[in-house]
Amino acid sequence: MLLWRRGFFGKGDLSRSEPSWLARQINLRQTGGKQMTSEEVTAKRRAERRQFKLDRAAAIAAVAAEAEAIFEAEGRVIKPALSGPAIPSAATWRPSPSLAETPATPPPEEKEPAELEPLVDVEHLQLTLQEAFFLAWNLDCLTIIDPHTNDPMTLKQLWTACQAAHLSLAIPGTPSPPLQFDNPFLIHYVVYHHYRSLGWVVKGGIKFCVDYLLYKRGPVFTHAEFALVVCPVYEDPEDQKASSLDLQNSTPFAWSWLSTINRVNSQVQKTLVLVYVTIPARSRLSLDVLNSPACLQHYSIREVTLRRFIPARMRD
Incomplete structure (x- = not known):
């Protein structure tokens, strides 16, 4: 929880983002689900949005049916209105009491206090390789244990292991594959380290078809502004x-792919940024520089910001 609250590192393996599994279980046991966590608030909001769409569609259908009835009875043509007192809007619609009072998760079975088993927090914090190495190297607040020897890994061992995780699996008894300048760990860590050092909170962006999301303060305060x-x-x-x-x-990607990614992120009000990472040439550097993080100085970053052009909205 310290890693999450003081930098938003990692995610709970039983939660959407913040490790809140234990809080949800305590909430269900003590308050019957009245005090909702972030996951439950999101589920309730989505249920209300779904119900609003159903109510609006039913109201529009009722207005259209009334217009059809007037045309059949009186012969007058009435254009069904898509707005008005009879059509709910986002500003006037309110959820029904049954929907508002229904908890996101069912309450637990009633038991005597003596029968309740003590809660054990079984949730773990998952860290990416980039987050783990950043915490171990830059902040010196994480110790990683070698699973084979149960000894703390040195920085050099961790650096090599993170690179080897992205290379071809070596056959036991054979030498490990050589390190490469285009290792995916190196390329993504360059980007992660760059923005973390500038004060941004960097999180994974697979939900929006991108590599990373940038938060000004953190995911609990505002949505990500850049993808x-x-x-x-x-x-x-x-x-x-x-x-x-x-x-x-x-390799050069298709414009259809770029338009798709840009459209997805524009719909959620995120600015798409293409981060170009230049991989140094092997002809001017030896592979020995990859044995330490000092090789990062040979990588460079260039940024290109994209904005979706919408003719109907940008004439002014």
Whole structure:
């Protein structure tokens, strides 16, 4: 919880984002679900939005049916109104008491206090490789244990292990595959470290078809303002041909793909940013520099901001 509350690192494996499984269970046991957590508030909001759409569609259908009845009885043509006192709007509609009072999750069975078993927090905080290395290297607040020896990993061992996680699985008894400048961990960590060092809260953006989301303060305060797509660029094109890795977005993508991503993020009021990470050429650097984080100084970042053009809204 300290990692989450003091930097919004990781996510709960039993929650949408904030590790709140234990709070939800305590809430169900003590208050019967009256004090809702963020997941339950979101579920209730979605249920209300769904009910609003159903009520609005039913009201519009009723107005259309009334217009049909007047036409059949009197022969007058009346254009059904899509707004008015009879049509609910987002400003005037209120959820029904039954929907407002229904908890997002069913209350637990009533038991005597002596029969209740003590709650054990079984939720864990999941960290990405980028988050784990950032906490261990920059903030020095995380110790990672080697699963084979049960000893704390050194920074060099952790750095090598994070890179090896993205390479081809080595056969036991054979040497591990050599490190590469276009390792996906390196490329994504360059972006993660860059924005974290500038004060942004960086979270995964797979929900919106992007690599990262940028928050000014954190996901509990405001929605993300920027959506990042990482685009690797080889300094030497020959390195891309000789590489054994097929990096995503390393080749020119179709405009249809770009329009799709831009449209998705425009609908949720996020600015799409293409982050180009230049991969250094192997001809001017030795692979030995990859043995330490000092190699990050050879990578560079360029940003291109995209904005969706909507002719009907941008004439002014």
